[in-house]
Amino acid sequence: MLDKKIAAMLNGQINKELYSAYLYLDFANYYADEGLDGFAHWYEVQAQEERDHAFMLRRYLINSGVRVRFEAVAKPDKSFSDHLAPLQAGFEHEQYVTSLITAIYHAAFEQKDYKTMQFLDWFIKEQGEEEATAEDMVKKMKLFGSDARGLYALNQELAARVYAPSATGPAM
Numbered sequence: 001m002l003d004k005k006i007a008a009m010l011n012g013q014i015n016k017e018l019y020s021a022y023l024y025l026d027f028a029n030y031y032a033d034e035g036l037d038g039f040a041h042w043y044e045v046q047a048q049e050e051r052d053h054a055f056m057l058r059r060y061l062i063n064s065g066v067r068v069r070f071e072a073v074a075k076p077d078k079s080f081s082d083h084l085a086p087l088q089a090g091f092e093h094e095q096y097v098t099s100l101i102t103a104i105y106h107a108a109f110e111q112k113d114y115k116t117m118q119f120l121d122w123f124i125k126e127q128g129e130e131e132a133t134a135e136d137m138v139k140k141m142k143l144f145g146s147d148a149r150g151l152y153a154l155n156q157e158l159a160a161r162v163y164a165p166s167a168t169g170p171a172m
């Protein structure tokens with residue numbers, strides 16, 4: 001049986017991941033409205049991945065005999081001044097999510113809950129990748145985004161992202 005505090009933190013993380021999906025869909029809404037369909041597509045795929053993260057956490061709790069309970073998902077209410085702004089907001093958001101995952105990991109460590117630590121290993125790695133990707137997108141946009149041809153090329157590049165449900169996923 002999971003420690004109550006760890007279970008509550010994991011349950012809370014489901015909400016954060018669903019919020020991430022909602023936030024990134026909102027970014028996609030913005031880019032679609034701006035005519036940047038590649039950027040919109042990229043964030044639609046990202047939203048699907050975030051939803052998957054929520055499902056993984058939910059499944060882990062269910063498999064651990066925990067009754068999952070949902071809270072309201074917050075409204076993403078960001079307005080953007082330019083095409084770079086969502087990318088920067090995305091990078092900051094991933095850093096925030098990493099801090100949340102790290103906090104759960106630390107709590108699991110303190111409880112000697114090695115099973116949850118093993119489960120979270122996948123998320124720790126995933127956060128490292130997501131932060132690196134988000135930072136890379138900010139850098140590319142700063143380098144190429146102010147030029148129309150550069151922006152067009154970036155849009156094409158992002159349009160090529162393919163959604164693939166995680167083949168491995170975390171250990172359950």
Ligand code: FEO
Nearest residue numbers: 017050053097130
């Ligand atoms: Fe599920 Fe982007 O963190």
